[in-house]
Amino acid sequence: MEQYKKLCQDILDKGKFKHDRTNTGTISLFGYQCRYDLNEGFPLLTTKKVFFRGVLVELLWFISGSTNIQPLVKQNVHIWDEWPFEKYKKSNEYQNETIKEFATKVANDDEFAKKWGDLGPVYGHQWRDFFGVDQIKELEHDLKINKFSRRHIICAWNPAQISQMALPPCHAFVQFYVDEDDRLSCQLYQRSADVFLGVPFNIASYATLTMMLAKVCNLKLGDFVHTFGDAHIYVNHVEQVKMQLERECRKLPQLLIKNDEAKSITEFKFEDFELVNYDPWPVIKGEIAVWFH
DSSP, X not given: OHHHHHHHHHHHHHOEEEOOTTSSOEEXXXXXXXXXXXXXXXXXXXXXXXXHHHHHHHHHHHHHTOOBSHHHHHTTOOTTTHHHHHHHHTSTTOOSOOHHHHHHHHHHOHHHHHHHSBOOSOHHHHHHOBTTBOHHHHHHHHHHHOTTOSOOEEEOOOGGGGGGSSSOOSEEEEEEEEOTTOEEEEEEEEEEEETTTHHXXXXXXXXXXXXXXXXXXXXXXXXXXXXXXXXXXXXXXXXHHHHHHTSOOOOOOEEEEXXXXXXXXGGOOGGGEEEESOOOOOOOOOOOOOOOO
């Protein structure tokens, strides 16, 4: 995935230092685009190992319409734990638990999860209930009956509910496009992009979503187009990014979707997917930047 490496290098070469809400500091570049041909392989980063199980569990959670982290933590996916934990720490109920202990409580105690595990009306809620509109159902319907429309859109940015969300949507808007060869492409507009930690997840997630839609709508695969607003590298991730840039890209894996009976992406289950021939470089860890208001 040379496109991703070029993004990283361009930020390091052309980006400007910028203060941010987490007080970590970033090197930031505004306005950038990458394109990945989904016929050349599944775009899962190979210059470090990406937690694809987490990508898939999170995507299926979005599609389900859930906004509570309990289904995630029950599957040992903890990518959203920090935000509700920070809220819990500011409450009178906090008893000096660690974030791991907090997640265990969320997993095992339904009442605790109901009170402290919800993120507000984030992605899944907006996808499935944007003021009463099920955007997933409408998208699937339109792709099947009017595939050449220019209105194949899912929007997660709901200004009326931003203040209720644990984190305003970073991947805010996505549009799908079908060409005359029946190739389905997807363009994501990501207003804010943590290039080291988040972007590899986002690429894999929306590539998977595109493949799922192509499967149920009887379309071929096209491109995933990733358009960024503020693309940034946190200053405490610079060395990790430079390590990735020193690594050669390896051959992309393939993602198989084994369920041929599903009529909607809402019918897919974790077991329907198989990632094959993934041979990445080892994991490179980095701290997530969290801010709570």
